[in-house]
Amino acid sequence: MPLKIAVCVKRTPASTSVAIDASGKVQTKGLPHGINPFDEYAVEEAIRLKEKLGGTVTVVSAGEAEAEEVVRAAIALGCDDGVVLCDPAFAGSDGSVTASILAAALRKAGAQLVLFGKETNDGASGQMPAFTGAWLDWPSVVNVRKVAAASDAELTLERPMEDGVDTLTVKLPAVLSVTKEINEPRLPSLKGKMAAKKAPVAKWSAADLGLAADKLGAAGSPTEVLAMEPVPSRPGGVVIAGATPEEKAKALVEKLKEAKFL
Amino acid sequence: MSYQGTGVWVVAEGRKGVLLPSAFELVTAAKALAGQRGEGVTVMVVGAGADAAEALSVCGVAKAVVLSGLPELVDDAVAAALASAAKAAKPRTILLPADVFGRSVAPRLAVLLGSGLASDATALELDAEKRLVVRRAGFGGNVTIKVLVKSPAGPELATVRPLAYPRAGTNGSKGAVETAAADVAAAGGKTAFVSFAPDTSGEIDIGAADKIVSGGRGLGNPEGFAIVRELAHALGAAVGASRAAVDSGWIPYKHQVGITGRSVRPKLYIALGISGQIQHMGGMKSSDVIVAVNSDPDCPMMKAANYAVQGDLYKVVPALIAEIKKARGA
The missing domain is CATH 3.40.50.1220 (TPP-binding domain)
Known part of the structure:
Protein backbone atom coordinates (compact mmCIF):
# COMPACT_ATOMS: atom_id res chain seq x y z
CA MET A 1 0.00 0.00 0.00
CA PRO A 2 1.48 3.39 -0.92
CA LEU A 3 2.52 5.57 2.01
CA LYS A 4 0.00 8.21 2.98
CA ILE A 5 1.78 11.32 4.26
CA ALA A 6 -0.12 14.29 5.70
CA VAL A 7 1.10 17.78 6.49
CA CYS A 8 -0.84 20.04 8.85
CA VAL A 9 -0.76 23.76 8.03
CA LYS A 10 -2.32 26.83 9.59
CA ARG A 11 -3.41 30.08 8.00
CA THR A 12 -2.04 32.84 10.25
CA PRO A 13 -1.61 36.62 10.14
CA ALA A 14 1.43 37.55 8.07
CA SER A 15 2.52 40.05 10.73
CA THR A 16 2.37 39.70 14.50
CA SER A 17 1.87 43.47 14.95
CA VAL A 18 -1.72 43.25 16.09
CA ALA A 19 -4.05 45.43 18.11
CA ILE A 20 -6.37 44.56 20.97
CA ASP A 21 -9.93 45.77 20.45
CA ALA A 22 -12.58 46.92 22.91
CA SER A 23 -13.57 43.31 23.64
CA GLY A 24 -10.08 42.69 25.01
CA LYS A 25 -9.22 40.22 22.25
CA VAL A 26 -6.82 40.50 19.34
CA GLN A 27 -8.63 41.10 16.08
CA THR A 28 -6.97 39.51 13.08
CA LYS A 29 -9.85 39.75 10.62
CA GLY A 30 -8.92 41.88 7.62
CA LEU A 31 -5.16 41.53 8.17
CA PRO A 32 -3.05 39.95 5.43
CA HIS A 33 -2.80 36.20 6.08
CA GLY A 34 -0.71 33.39 4.69
CA ILE A 35 0.64 29.96 5.53
CA ASN A 36 2.36 29.90 8.93
CA PRO A 37 6.04 30.43 7.96
CA PHE A 38 7.23 27.39 9.95
CA ASP A 39 4.79 25.15 8.03
CA GLU A 40 6.58 25.82 4.73
CA TYR A 41 9.41 23.58 5.97
CA ALA A 42 6.96 20.82 6.91
CA VAL A 43 5.36 20.97 3.45
CA GLU A 44 8.78 20.79 1.79
CA GLU A 45 9.88 17.86 3.95
CA ALA A 46 6.62 16.00 3.27
CA ILE A 47 7.16 16.39 -0.48
CA ARG A 48 10.79 15.25 -0.17
CA LEU A 49 9.69 12.16 1.77
CA LYS A 50 7.11 11.41 -0.92
CA GLU A 51 9.78 11.77 -3.61
CA LYS A 52 11.94 9.31 -1.68
CA LEU A 53 9.40 6.79 -0.44
CA GLY A 54 6.52 7.14 -2.92
CA GLY A 55 2.92 7.64 -1.88
CA THR A 56 0.91 10.84 -1.57
CA VAL A 57 0.80 13.99 0.55
CA THR A 58 -2.49 15.34 1.89
CA VAL A 59 -2.58 18.89 3.25
CA VAL A 60 -4.80 19.31 6.32
CA SER A 61 -5.84 22.62 7.85
CA ALA A 62 -8.30 23.41 10.61
CA GLY A 63 -9.83 26.85 10.57
CA GLU A 64 -12.22 28.98 8.65
CA ALA A 65 -13.09 28.38 4.99
CA GLU A 66 -10.27 30.77 4.00
CA ALA A 67 -7.80 28.06 5.04
CA GLU A 68 -8.41 26.57 1.58
CA GLU A 69 -6.06 29.19 0.09
CA VAL A 70 -3.06 27.96 2.10
CA VAL A 71 -4.01 24.33 1.40
CA ARG A 72 -4.00 25.02 -2.35
CA ALA A 73 -0.71 26.91 -2.06
CA ALA A 74 0.84 23.79 -0.49
CA ILE A 75 -0.63 21.59 -3.22
CA ALA A 76 1.00 23.88 -5.81
CA LEU A 77 4.37 22.93 -4.32
CA GLY A 78 3.80 19.22 -4.93
CA CYS A 79 1.22 17.91 -2.45
CA ASP A 80 -1.62 15.85 -3.93
CA ASP A 81 -4.87 16.84 -2.24
CA GLY A 82 -6.23 18.64 0.79
CA VAL A 83 -8.80 18.82 3.55
CA VAL A 84 -10.16 21.89 5.32
CA LEU A 85 -11.72 21.23 8.71
CA CYS A 86 -14.37 23.81 9.10
CA ASP A 87 -17.43 23.95 11.32
CA PRO A 88 -18.89 26.68 13.55
CA ALA A 89 -18.71 24.10 16.36
CA PHE A 90 -14.88 24.20 16.13
CA ALA A 91 -14.67 27.95 16.91
CA GLY A 92 -12.86 28.75 20.16
CA SER A 93 -11.30 25.30 20.53
CA ASP A 94 -8.05 25.31 22.51
CA GLY A 95 -4.88 23.49 21.42
CA SER A 96 -5.89 20.11 22.79
CA VAL A 97 -9.36 20.17 21.23
CA THR A 98 -8.02 21.46 17.91
CA ALA A 99 -5.54 18.59 17.91
CA SER A 100 -8.38 16.12 18.58
CA ILE A 101 -10.14 17.49 15.48
CA LEU A 102 -6.94 17.14 13.42
CA ALA A 103 -6.43 13.62 14.78
CA ALA A 104 -9.94 12.56 13.73
CA ALA A 105 -9.34 13.97 10.25
CA LEU A 106 -5.92 12.30 9.93
CA ARG A 107 -7.51 8.97 10.83
CA LYS A 108 -10.28 9.49 8.30
CA ALA A 109 -7.69 10.42 5.65
CA GLY A 110 -5.73 7.26 6.41
CA ALA A 111 -2.49 9.13 7.17
CA GLN A 112 0.50 7.10 8.38
CA LEU A 113 3.06 9.89 8.72
CA VAL A 114 2.10 13.43 9.80
CA LEU A 115 4.34 16.51 9.66
CA PHE A 116 3.95 19.88 11.38
CA GLY A 117 6.02 23.05 11.46
CA LYS A 118 7.66 23.44 14.86
CA GLU A 119 5.25 26.18 16.00
CA THR A 120 3.01 28.92 14.61
CA ASN A 121 3.91 32.60 14.35
CA ASP A 122 0.76 33.64 16.25
CA GLY A 123 0.40 31.25 19.21
CA ALA A 124 3.93 29.80 19.18
CA SER A 125 3.07 27.14 21.76
CA GLY A 126 4.55 24.33 19.64
CA GLN A 127 2.25 21.87 21.36
CA MET A 128 0.08 20.72 18.43
CA PRO A 129 2.41 17.96 17.15
CA ALA A 130 2.59 16.13 20.49
CA PHE A 131 -1.12 16.75 21.19
CA THR A 132 -2.01 15.23 17.82
CA GLY A 133 0.32 12.28 18.34
CA ALA A 134 -1.24 11.66 21.73
CA TRP A 135 -4.83 11.79 20.41
CA LEU A 136 -3.86 9.31 17.66
CA ASP A 137 -1.92 7.21 20.20
CA TRP A 138 1.06 7.41 17.84
CA PRO A 139 4.60 8.38 18.84
CA SER A 140 5.61 12.02 18.26
CA VAL A 141 9.02 13.65 17.88
CA VAL A 142 9.21 17.46 18.00
CA ASN A 143 11.82 19.91 16.64
CA VAL A 144 13.35 17.54 14.10
CA ARG A 145 16.21 19.15 12.16
CA LYS A 146 17.02 16.19 9.89
CA VAL A 147 15.43 12.97 8.66
CA ALA A 148 18.61 10.92 8.56
CA ALA A 149 16.99 7.75 7.21
CA ALA A 150 13.45 6.88 6.16
CA SER A 151 11.49 3.80 5.15
CA ASP A 152 7.75 3.18 5.16
CA ALA A 153 8.17 1.46 8.54
CA GLU A 154 10.66 3.60 10.48
CA LEU A 155 12.37 7.00 10.51
CA THR A 156 15.73 8.00 11.98
CA LEU A 157 15.57 11.59 13.21
CA GLU A 158 17.93 14.22 14.57
CA ARG A 159 16.65 16.56 17.26
CA PRO A 160 18.83 19.50 18.39
CA MET A 161 18.80 20.10 22.15
CA GLU A 162 20.60 22.76 24.18
CA ASP A 163 23.52 20.44 24.98
CA GLY A 164 23.87 18.71 21.62
CA VAL A 165 21.91 16.59 19.15
CA ASP A 166 19.81 13.49 19.92
CA THR A 167 19.31 10.81 17.28
CA LEU A 168 16.07 8.84 17.68
CA THR A 169 14.22 6.20 15.70
CA VAL A 170 10.44 6.14 15.50
CA LYS A 171 8.13 3.52 14.05
CA LEU A 172 5.28 4.57 11.76
CA PRO A 173 2.57 5.66 12.10
CA ALA A 174 4.07 8.75 13.71
CA VAL A 175 3.87 12.55 14.04
CA LEU A 176 6.84 14.92 13.70
CA SER A 177 7.46 18.63 13.81
CA VAL A 178 10.36 20.11 11.87
CA THR A 179 12.58 23.16 12.35
CA LYS A 180 13.69 25.70 9.77
CA GLU A 181 17.10 24.04 9.57
CA ILE A 182 15.66 20.93 7.91
CA ASN A 183 15.47 22.14 4.31
CA GLU A 184 15.21 25.01 1.85
CA PRO A 185 11.57 25.18 0.69
CA ARG A 186 11.04 25.19 -3.08
CA LEU A 187 8.96 27.66 -5.07
CA PRO A 188 5.81 26.55 -6.88
CA SER A 189 6.11 25.62 -10.55
CA LEU A 190 3.63 26.75 -13.18
CA LYS A 191 2.51 23.13 -13.53
CA GLY A 192 2.05 22.92 -9.78
CA LYS A 193 -0.06 26.07 -9.71
CA MET A 194 -2.29 24.69 -12.46
CA ALA A 195 -2.64 21.37 -10.64
CA ALA A 196 -3.50 23.14 -7.39
CA LYS A 197 -6.50 24.83 -9.00
CA LYS A 198 -8.00 21.47 -9.95
CA ALA A 199 -6.87 19.34 -7.00
CA PRO A 200 -9.59 17.99 -4.72
CA VAL A 201 -9.89 19.87 -1.42
CA ALA A 202 -12.55 18.32 0.84
CA LYS A 203 -14.39 20.21 3.59
CA TRP A 204 -15.10 18.14 6.67
CA SER A 205 -17.39 19.14 9.53
CA ALA A 206 -17.75 17.79 13.06
CA ALA A 207 -20.44 15.41 11.76
CA ASP A 208 -18.13 14.16 8.97
CA LEU A 209 -15.53 13.36 11.63
CA GLY A 210 -18.00 11.82 14.09
CA LEU A 211 -17.05 14.33 16.81
CA ALA A 212 -19.47 15.11 19.66
CA ALA A 213 -20.39 18.79 19.94
CA ASP A 214 -19.91 18.90 23.73
CA LYS A 215 -16.21 18.07 23.28
CA LEU A 216 -15.65 20.94 20.84
CA GLY A 217 -15.27 24.71 20.77
CA ALA A 218 -14.76 27.01 23.71
CA ALA A 219 -17.25 25.12 25.90
CA GLY A 220 -15.57 21.78 25.25
CA SER A 221 -12.04 23.08 25.84
CA PRO A 222 -10.19 22.53 29.12
CA THR A 223 -8.49 25.94 28.92
CA GLU A 224 -9.97 29.38 28.33
CA VAL A 225 -8.42 32.68 27.23
CA LEU A 226 -9.52 35.20 29.87
CA ALA A 227 -7.90 38.34 28.50
CA MET A 228 -5.26 39.75 26.21
CA GLU A 229 -3.22 42.75 27.25
CA PRO A 230 -0.68 44.92 25.47
CA VAL A 231 2.87 44.48 26.74
CA PRO A 232 4.23 47.43 28.75
CA SER A 233 7.50 48.76 27.36
CA ARG A 234 10.69 48.92 29.38
CA PRO A 235 11.58 52.46 30.47
CA GLY A 236 14.62 53.80 28.65
CA GLY A 237 17.92 54.90 30.13
CA VAL A 238 20.70 57.23 29.24
CA VAL A 239 22.25 58.07 25.89
CA ILE A 240 26.02 57.76 26.00
CA ALA A 241 27.46 61.08 24.83
CA GLY A 242 30.73 61.67 23.00
CA ALA A 243 32.03 63.35 19.85
CA THR A 244 33.89 60.28 18.54
CA PRO A 245 33.44 56.51 18.80
CA GLU A 246 36.48 56.46 21.14
CA GLU A 247 34.89 58.99 23.52
CA LYS A 248 31.64 57.05 23.53
CA ALA A 249 33.49 53.78 24.18
CA LYS A 250 35.33 55.41 27.10
CA ALA A 251 32.09 56.76 28.59
CA LEU A 252 30.36 53.37 28.27
CA VAL A 253 33.26 51.53 29.89
CA GLU A 254 33.02 53.96 32.83
CA LYS A 255 29.35 52.99 33.22
CA LEU A 256 30.20 49.29 33.00
CA LYS A 257 32.87 49.77 35.65
CA GLU A 258 30.39 51.56 37.94
CA ALA A 259 28.03 48.62 37.53
CA LYS A 260 30.91 46.23 38.38
CA PHE A 261 30.86 44.47 35.02
CA LEU A 262 34.57 45.25 34.69
CA MET B 1 -18.19 14.52 38.90
CA SER B 2 -15.24 16.70 38.18
CA TYR B 3 -11.65 15.78 39.00
CA GLN B 4 -10.48 16.42 42.56
CA GLY B 5 -6.74 16.62 43.15
CA THR B 6 -4.40 18.04 45.74
CA GLY B 7 -0.78 19.20 45.71
CA VAL B 8 1.52 20.64 43.07
CA TRP B 9 3.87 18.45 41.05
CA VAL B 10 7.06 19.58 39.41
CA VAL B 11 8.49 17.48 36.60
CA ALA B 12 12.28 17.78 36.98
CA GLU B 13 14.00 17.12 33.66
CA GLY B 14 17.34 15.40 33.52
CA ARG B 15 19.35 14.59 30.45
CA LYS B 16 21.75 11.67 30.58
CA GLY B 17 21.71 11.76 34.35
CA VAL B 18 22.26 15.52 34.64
CA LEU B 19 19.47 17.55 36.24
CA LEU B 20 18.58 20.76 34.35
CA PRO B 21 18.33 24.04 36.32
CA SER B 22 14.72 24.50 35.19
CA ALA B 23 13.73 22.06 37.96
CA PHE B 24 14.74 24.56 40.65
CA GLU B 25 12.84 27.36 38.86
CA LEU B 26 9.71 25.20 38.70
CA VAL B 27 10.03 24.46 42.42
CA THR B 28 9.90 28.21 43.13
CA ALA B 29 6.75 28.55 41.01
CA ALA B 30 5.17 25.43 42.55
CA LYS B 31 5.84 26.53 46.13
CA ALA B 32 4.10 29.85 45.49
CA LEU B 33 0.98 28.08 44.21
CA ALA B 34 1.01 25.35 46.84
CA GLY B 35 1.48 27.93 49.59
CA GLN B 36 -1.66 29.77 48.54
CA ARG B 37 -3.63 26.53 48.67
CA GLY B 38 -2.04 25.14 51.83
CA GLU B 39 -0.68 22.17 49.87
CA GLY B 40 2.70 20.53 49.39
CA VAL B 41 5.05 20.22 46.43
CA THR B 42 6.16 16.89 44.99
CA VAL B 43 9.05 16.74 42.53
CA MET B 44 9.02 13.92 39.96
CA VAL B 45 12.54 13.37 38.64
CA VAL B 46 12.93 11.90 35.15
CA GLY B 47 16.22 11.25 33.39
CA ALA B 48 18.31 11.75 36.52
CA GLY B 49 18.90 9.79 39.71
CA ALA B 50 18.83 9.91 43.48
CA ASP B 51 21.46 12.65 43.73
CA ALA B 52 19.17 14.94 41.74
CA ALA B 53 16.26 14.08 44.02
CA GLU B 54 18.44 14.72 47.09
CA ALA B 55 19.40 18.16 45.73
CA LEU B 56 15.75 19.04 45.12
CA SER B 57 14.49 17.59 48.40
CA VAL B 58 16.14 20.39 50.42
CA CYS B 59 14.30 23.17 48.56
CA GLY B 60 11.26 23.14 50.84
CA VAL B 61 9.32 20.44 49.02
CA ALA B 62 7.36 17.60 50.62
CA LYS B 63 8.83 14.87 48.49
CA ALA B 64 11.19 14.17 45.59
CA VAL B 65 10.50 10.96 43.65
CA VAL B 66 12.88 9.38 41.14
CA LEU B 67 11.05 7.57 38.34
CA SER B 68 13.35 4.62 37.70
CA GLY B 69 13.51 2.25 34.76
CA LEU B 70 12.64 4.80 32.09
CA PRO B 71 14.18 4.19 28.66
CA GLU B 72 16.73 6.92 28.00
CA LEU B 73 15.43 10.11 26.35
CA VAL B 74 12.13 8.64 25.11
CA ASP B 75 9.53 11.31 25.73
CA ASP B 76 6.52 9.09 24.97
CA ALA B 77 7.62 6.79 27.77
CA VAL B 78 8.12 9.73 30.16
CA ALA B 79 4.58 10.95 29.44
CA ALA B 80 3.14 7.47 29.96
CA ALA B 81 5.00 6.98 33.25
CA LEU B 82 4.01 10.40 34.60
CA ALA B 83 0.37 9.79 33.63
CA SER B 84 0.32 6.45 35.40
CA ALA B 85 1.86 7.96 38.54
CA ALA B 86 -0.50 10.97 38.46
CA LYS B 87 -3.58 8.77 38.12
CA ALA B 88 -2.54 7.04 41.33
CA ALA B 89 -1.46 10.12 43.35
CA LYS B 90 -3.99 12.65 41.97
CA PRO B 91 -2.10 15.98 42.08
CA ARG B 92 -4.10 19.15 41.44
CA THR B 93 -1.43 20.83 39.30
CA ILE B 94 1.58 19.62 37.29
CA LEU B 95 4.31 22.02 36.08
CA LEU B 96 6.83 21.15 33.36
CA PRO B 97 9.63 23.14 31.71
CA ALA B 98 8.73 24.98 28.48
CA ASP B 99 11.60 23.57 26.43
CA VAL B 100 11.77 20.86 23.76
CA PHE B 101 11.16 18.22 26.44
CA GLY B 102 8.10 20.10 27.71
CA ARG B 103 6.69 20.56 24.22
CA SER B 104 7.13 16.87 23.65
CA VAL B 105 5.90 15.49 26.98
CA ALA B 106 3.29 17.94 28.34
CA PRO B 107 0.69 17.62 25.53
CA ARG B 108 0.89 13.82 25.68
CA LEU B 109 0.52 13.90 29.44
CA ALA B 110 -2.47 16.23 29.10
CA VAL B 111 -4.28 13.87 26.71
CA LEU B 112 -3.52 10.81 28.84
CA LEU B 113 -4.92 12.56 31.94
CA GLY B 114 -7.80 14.42 30.26
CA SER B 115 -6.16 17.65 31.39
CA GLY B 116 -6.07 21.24 30.21
CA LEU B 117 -2.59 22.52 29.34
CA ALA B 118 -1.38 26.11 29.15
CA SER B 119 2.06 26.41 27.59
CA ASP B 120 5.00 28.81 27.87
CA ALA B 121 3.82 30.51 31.06
CA THR B 122 5.81 33.54 32.18
CA ALA B 123 3.77 33.89 35.38
CA LEU B 124 1.39 31.66 37.33
CA GLU B 125 -1.42 32.79 39.61
CA LEU B 126 -4.66 31.46 41.11
CA ASP B 127 -8.16 32.80 40.53
CA ALA B 128 -10.82 33.27 43.23
CA GLU B 129 -11.60 29.55 43.12
CA LYS B 130 -7.86 28.80 43.41
CA ARG B 131 -7.75 27.55 39.82
CA LEU B 132 -4.55 28.00 37.81
CA VAL B 133 -4.26 31.08 35.60
CA VAL B 134 -1.14 31.59 33.48
CA ARG B 135 0.23 34.54 31.60
CA ARG B 136 1.99 33.90 28.31
CA ALA B 137 3.24 35.90 25.36
CA GLY B 138 1.31 35.76 22.10
CA PHE B 139 1.70 37.23 18.63
CA GLY B 140 5.45 37.38 18.80
CA GLY B 141 5.43 39.04 22.21
CA ASN B 142 3.10 41.87 21.19
CA VAL B 143 0.38 40.67 23.54
CA THR B 144 0.19 39.05 26.97
CA ILE B 145 -2.50 36.35 27.07
CA LYS B 146 -4.13 35.26 30.34
CA VAL B 147 -5.27 31.64 30.18
CA LEU B 148 -7.46 29.88 32.75
CA VAL B 149 -6.72 26.16 33.06
CA LYS B 150 -10.23 24.89 33.82
CA SER B 151 -9.22 21.27 33.40
CA PRO B 152 -12.44 19.72 34.78
CA ALA B 153 -11.39 16.13 34.07
CA GLY B 154 -7.75 15.99 35.20
CA PRO B 155 -4.87 17.85 36.85
CA GLU B 156 -4.12 21.41 35.67
CA LEU B 157 -1.02 21.38 33.46
CA ALA B 158 1.32 24.22 32.54
CA THR B 159 4.75 24.53 30.99
CA VAL B 160 6.83 27.41 32.40
CA ARG B 161 9.36 29.38 30.36
CA PRO B 162 12.99 29.03 31.43
CA LEU B 163 14.12 31.87 33.74
CA ALA B 164 10.56 33.04 34.43
CA TYR B 165 11.17 32.24 38.10
CA PRO B 166 14.38 32.34 40.16
CA ARG B 167 15.90 29.05 41.22
CA ALA B 168 14.75 27.75 44.61
CA GLY B 169 17.41 27.86 47.30
CA THR B 170 18.67 24.62 48.78
CA ASN B 171 18.13 25.75 52.35
CA GLY B 172 14.46 24.83 52.71
CA SER B 173 13.04 22.09 54.89
CA LYS B 174 14.12 18.56 53.95
CA GLY B 175 11.53 16.47 52.13
CA ALA B 176 11.40 12.73 51.64
CA VAL B 177 13.33 11.08 48.79
CA GLU B 178 11.71 8.08 47.15
CA THR B 179 12.15 5.88 44.10
CA ALA B 180 9.22 4.60 42.08
CA ALA B 181 9.27 2.18 39.17
CA ALA B 182 8.13 3.88 35.97
CA ASP B 183 5.08 2.32 34.31
CA VAL B 184 5.73 2.78 30.60
CA ALA B 185 3.21 0.22 29.31
CA ALA B 186 1.08 2.91 27.61
CA ALA B 187 4.00 4.12 25.46
CA GLY B 188 4.26 0.94 23.43
CA GLY B 189 8.01 1.17 22.76
CA LYS B 190 7.65 2.84 19.35
CA THR B 191 10.41 5.43 19.88
CA ALA B 192 14.03 4.58 20.65
CA PHE B 193 17.05 6.67 21.54
CA VAL B 194 20.03 5.88 19.31
CA SER B 195 22.83 8.30 20.10
CA PHE B 196 23.78 11.73 21.38
CA ALA B 197 26.33 14.07 19.83
CA PRO B 198 27.38 16.63 22.45
CA ASP B 199 27.94 20.22 21.43
CA THR B 200 31.73 20.59 21.38
CA SER B 201 31.99 24.20 20.21
CA GLY B 202 33.22 25.21 23.67
CA GLU B 203 31.09 28.36 23.53
CA ILE B 204 29.34 29.69 26.62
CA ASP B 205 25.65 28.72 26.38
Missing part, protein backbone atom coordinates in the same frame (compact mmCIF):
# COMPACT_ATOMS: atom_id res chain seq x y z
CA ILE B 206 23.34 31.77 26.29
CA GLY B 207 20.81 30.12 28.61
CA ALA B 208 23.24 30.07 31.51
CA ALA B 209 25.28 33.20 30.74
CA ASP B 210 25.66 36.22 33.04
CA LYS B 211 26.67 38.38 30.10
CA ILE B 212 25.55 38.15 26.49
CA VAL B 213 26.72 40.05 23.43
CA SER B 214 24.24 39.70 20.56
CA GLY B 215 24.42 40.67 16.91
CA GLY B 216 21.63 41.49 14.51
CA ARG B 217 20.85 42.57 10.99
CA GLY B 218 22.88 45.77 11.52
CA LEU B 219 26.07 43.69 11.27
CA GLY B 220 25.36 43.61 7.55
CA ASN B 221 27.06 40.27 6.84
CA PRO B 222 28.00 36.96 8.52
CA GLU B 223 31.60 38.09 8.97
CA GLY B 224 30.21 40.72 11.36
CA PHE B 225 29.93 38.04 14.04
CA ALA B 226 33.74 38.13 14.31
CA ILE B 227 33.46 41.48 16.07
CA VAL B 228 30.56 40.22 18.22
CA ARG B 229 32.67 37.24 19.30
CA GLU B 230 35.67 39.48 19.95
CA LEU B 231 33.67 41.73 22.28
CA ALA B 232 32.08 38.68 23.94
CA HIS B 233 35.51 37.20 24.49
CA ALA B 234 36.82 40.44 26.02
CA LEU B 235 33.90 40.44 28.48
CA GLY B 236 33.70 36.69 29.10
CA ALA B 237 30.23 36.75 27.59
CA ALA B 238 28.15 34.35 25.51
CA VAL B 239 27.22 35.13 21.89
CA GLY B 240 23.56 35.73 21.04
CA ALA B 241 21.76 36.73 17.88
CA SER B 242 18.52 38.16 16.61
CA ARG B 243 16.13 36.16 14.45
CA ALA B 244 17.13 38.28 11.45
CA ALA B 245 20.75 37.16 11.81
CA VAL B 246 19.78 33.50 12.32
CA ASP B 247 17.30 33.52 9.43
CA SER B 248 20.01 34.97 7.20
CA GLY B 249 22.14 31.93 8.03
CA TRP B 250 24.86 33.99 9.73
CA ILE B 251 24.86 31.96 12.96
CA PRO B 252 23.16 28.73 14.16
CA TYR B 253 19.70 28.74 15.74
CA LYS B 254 20.93 27.87 19.23
CA HIS B 255 22.21 31.44 19.54
CA GLN B 256 18.79 32.96 18.80
CA VAL B 257 17.35 35.13 21.56
CA GLY B 258 13.64 35.93 21.58
CA ILE B 259 10.15 34.52 21.79
CA THR B 260 10.89 32.22 18.86
CA GLY B 261 14.39 31.60 20.15
CA ARG B 262 15.43 31.31 23.77
CA SER B 263 14.63 33.43 26.79
CA VAL B 264 17.64 34.89 28.55
CA ARG B 265 17.99 36.95 31.68
CA PRO B 266 21.66 37.93 31.97
CA LYS B 267 23.04 40.66 34.19
CA LEU B 268 24.38 42.40 31.08
CA TYR B 269 22.96 42.24 27.55
CA ILE B 270 24.76 44.09 24.77
CA ALA B 271 22.80 44.40 21.51
CA LEU B 272 24.89 45.24 18.46
CA GLY B 273 22.93 46.28 15.39
CA ILE B 274 19.66 44.87 16.75
CA SER B 275 16.70 47.19 16.21
CA GLY B 276 14.59 45.45 18.87
CA GLN B 277 11.72 43.66 17.15
CA ILE B 278 9.18 42.92 19.84
CA GLN B 279 9.71 39.17 19.54
CA HIS B 280 13.43 39.69 20.30
CA MET B 281 12.68 42.03 23.22
CA GLY B 282 10.30 39.39 24.60
CA GLY B 283 13.27 37.08 25.09
CA MET B 284 15.70 39.49 26.76
CA LYS B 285 13.92 42.51 28.23
CA SER B 286 14.28 41.12 31.78
CA SER B 287 18.06 41.49 31.54
CA ASP B 288 19.39 43.61 34.41
CA VAL B 289 21.33 46.04 32.22
CA ILE B 290 20.87 46.48 28.48
CA VAL B 291 23.43 48.24 26.28
CA ALA B 292 22.55 49.03 22.67
CA VAL B 293 24.90 50.07 19.89
CA ASN B 294 23.00 51.15 16.80
CA SER B 295 23.15 53.75 14.07
CA ASP B 296 19.42 54.47 14.52
CA PRO B 297 18.84 56.39 17.79
CA ASP B 298 15.08 55.90 17.56
CA CYS B 299 14.87 52.12 17.18
CA PRO B 300 13.09 50.22 20.01
CA MET B 301 16.30 48.66 21.35
CA MET B 302 17.93 52.09 21.76
CA LYS B 303 14.77 53.33 23.51
CA ALA B 304 14.75 50.36 25.91
CA ALA B 305 18.47 50.29 26.65
CA ASN B 306 19.93 51.47 29.95
CA TYR B 307 22.91 52.72 27.94
CA ALA B 308 22.34 53.65 24.30
CA VAL B 309 25.35 54.32 22.09
CA GLN B 310 24.57 55.83 18.73
CA GLY B 311 27.09 55.21 16.01
CA ASP B 312 28.58 52.83 13.47
CA LEU B 313 29.11 49.62 15.40
CA TYR B 314 32.19 48.84 13.30
CA LYS B 315 33.76 52.02 14.76
CA VAL B 316 32.29 51.89 18.29
CA VAL B 317 32.90 48.21 19.05
CA PRO B 318 36.67 48.13 18.27
CA ALA B 319 37.06 51.25 20.45
CA LEU B 320 35.03 49.53 23.15
CA ILE B 321 37.16 46.38 23.00
CA ALA B 322 40.31 48.53 23.30
CA GLU B 323 38.88 50.36 26.35
CA ILE B 324 37.80 47.10 28.01
CA LYS B 325 41.27 45.64 27.50
CA LYS B 326 42.76 48.81 28.97
CA ALA B 327 40.38 48.65 31.95
CA ARG B 328 41.34 45.02 32.54
CA GLY B 329 45.00 45.92 32.31
CA ALA B 330 45.53 43.61 29.34
